[in-house]
Amino acid sequence: MAGDPIVSIRNVSKSFGKQQVLQNINLDIYPGEIFGLLGPSGAGKTTVVRQLVGLELPTEGENWLFNEEMPSLKLVEKAGYMAQADALYQELSARDNLEFFGALYGLKGKRLKERIEAVMEIVQLSGDLNKLVTNYSGGMKRRLSLAAALLHEPELLILDEPTVGIDPVLRKSIWERFYDLKAQGTALIVTTHVMDEAEKCDRLGMIRNGRLIAVGTPQELKEHTSSDTIEQAFLVYGGAE
Ligand SMILES: Nc1ncnc2c1ncn2[C@@H]1O[C@H](COP(=O)(O)OP(=O)(O)OP(=O)(O)O)[C@@H](O)[C@H]1O
16 A cells, blocks of 8 residues: 555553453554454443544553554544544533634634534534533534534544444445545545444454454455455454464
8 A cells, every 4th residue: 555654553552450352462553544343242332442542551562553652632623533422512512512612622712613514514403503512412412522522623533433423325425435534635434333334444453352264355355265245254354263
């Protein structure tokens, strides 16, 4: 792949107490690609992405972002992160939440106002800007969290199960926005256990029991295992482990 990787995970292992949750992960991710981390619940996907944003440290190995080792405060502005659990202030309106997150990223005034309008349009919540978050549905909260991650136009977006609880129609339109961002050169890392979503990624990393068992385009992974579906390919790689 052309150019320097935007993310480089090097020999990363992680244990929580006696439980080893990541085993010698090596992975490079490049600008402008949508990289999917696919694996069942508990496989270690969240632990990988939390390390990339400096919320977790590896027990062994290194995580590099933009040619700098994590954790680094300087990198906070370059990456946008959407966690699995929504980190929103329930008693505030969507607008107040976005103003708060925007201020954290150094956005203010007219620029902040413009960005809030733009991201709320992307997640189709423009009409609900002044509503209190406590009155949002689960799917609306997910979309608002996504809006917050998009606010400062980061070069790298790290999204932990971004479309859980979002209906298929909106999921499709959110993926269209992901492709728009990719076209602008943004790299996206998306964790998922949904197979049809995995198919939409440029490349996939399959994770099972803390190990990266395969990396490639959806097409490559299917071809190498003579599988018709990603699910089948996953089972073949998992079985061969
Ligand atoms: N802070 C922690 N302390 C102890 N164990 C943890 C901690 N965080 C994660 N784990 C364990 O690490 C393993 C991997 O968890 P992780 O959340 O990374 O999986 P995941 O693939 O993201 O799963 P899911 O799709 O359910 O979010 C699990 O067994 C989990 O219980």
